[in-house]
Amino acid sequence: MKKLTKIKVLFILLFFIFIAFSCKEDSAISPKTEQRVEGSLLVDGIQRTYLLNLPPNYDEATDFALVIAMHGAGGKATQMESDYLLTEKANSSKFVIVYPERVQSSGILGVRTWNAGTCCDYAVEKQIDDVKYISLLIDELLKKYPKINPKKVYATGMSNGGMMSYRLACELSHKIAAIAPVACSMVTVKPCNPSRAVPILHIHSKLDEKVPYQGGIGIFGYYFPPVEAGIDTWLRNNQCPAQSKKINVFAQYTHIIWENCLANSTIEVYLTEDGGHSWAGGLHSRVSADVPSKAISANDLIWAFFQKYQLP
Template sequence: MPTPVASRALALLMSATLLVSGCSAPTDPTPDPSQPQPSTAWQIPDGSTAHELRVGDLDRTYRTYRPKNLSETRPAPLVLVLHGGAGSGRQAENSYGWDAQADTGGFLVAYPDGVGRSWNVGPGCCGPAARDDVDDVAFVKSVIAAVSQGAPLDPARVYVTGISNGGMLAYRLACDTTLFAAAAPVSGTLIGDCPRPAPLSILHIHGTADRSVPFDGSPGKRHNGGTGRIPLNLDGPAVPDLIASWRATDNCPAPTSTASTPPPAKGGDTGEESAKEVVTRLTADCPGSRTVELITIAGAGHQWPGAPGPSQAAIDLLDLDPPSTALAATPTIWQFFANH
């Protein structure tokens, strides 16, 4: 078992939100079981449901959410939401508002659980999943295949988002699979190589004051070089460079930049406080109706923008970042997905 100090180090990888914690259908007559196989009938019940799945030598778990108003006849989109380090599928479901967004948008949600509350995303990252060399790419493929057996899933509208360690897994999936029409990492980065990625729409959201996964690519505050029982290799590329690499992959033109300042909170400060939360969008519209977009929030830390956040006492005690109120990440991400 990890020592209390090691466990606390992993927990601190996440921000405040943790504590409130395109492919086409297969044509082969014997299709790959890891690929989405649309079901002809609904077997996934309404509401939130827990599931178990055997992948290799491991028993894995995940949750699904099915809106009551989802069409019984039309194939549904699927959004995978990947928790961060020290999080869980249930925590992600409770923290980020995706169930309510699914009710409005008409799609399924899946919340996979990492081994030891962590994901293996590349050399030395992160936590028990990396230490034990867990194949989380195979697990996510299996989750999508299992969901598609229980629901009439549209394989051309499968999307992935995640925060921190989960955002890193979203990038790993974008590099190593062709299952997704779009990916939206939040406060994440790419760990390891990505030599031959397929073109993909990418939306990346990041705070410029993130200390756990720094915007400039410097090692995060809990970086330990990927060593020990809780390996944390938090040393990815600078976020602008990472996004530039995806623009190259998608053969995009030069991006356009827009900036906005959110209105001050009712009864709150004006001017100076609002300027600290300027939201900048760097957007490239690319061939194949793809988009590569980077949204930065000036002064924001390692968090899911728009989430409720933990108590002030928890923020102070554990040195966490409160979620920004300048952007509501969940509806922003869903709109991006719906457009792709």
């Protein structure tokens, strides 16, 4: 019996040694997962929050781009992440992405909005300095994560978040290399005087009734200027030659591009025939939400566009 017991003990020890070495080997070859941070930043006495995602290869590489993704009115960081699949894109394409959150209203619904100019709601009424918040956030992330290239910082956003990206292009052109607003129009109230030409990619649906492409009364009863009015502002800012305009018409979308603008920048517009007030290629996560366009993938177009530009 004693001999049998010793054999059993020896067998058990060998088994656990085998398991330990197997686990060590597996962990060495298994891919690393993304690193996620829920952060906060005190700005003008208000605790501002954000969700940061580092790609799986962050520890092994350098020269990362940072994409600032701003959610729409009533949304939040986790909603934008889950609905638009941007973190999956960031992990597969190896860039850092941050989802800053807007100030929450004191009302019963606690709606979050950005102060993009004339829109929207609580942030405009209280004159929340969202430009200062994003500027300080960029500084904070560049300090904490030195592998991010300060010349490769970009901004995108949905609806009110897209409007905010236009304002950032006007006021933070020295920090943001390019922007890609989605389903919005430019609603800034201050003169737009960027220190440099800012490349712009705008994505919109012809069927969007909440922020109409042609302009008009939309969501929450706000008046939104025509998208082309904002584009015209940037054609002047970037000194784009009128003759450089190219229009490519496809079955489900139209692509308009102005090339040979100042500093080799471009301005591009994708106008889809399907979808609505939604993120093209994203998820239709709620019955009350508009169905996203299937004609294009906003994530693929935006990342390909950003990769072409960096700050001088």
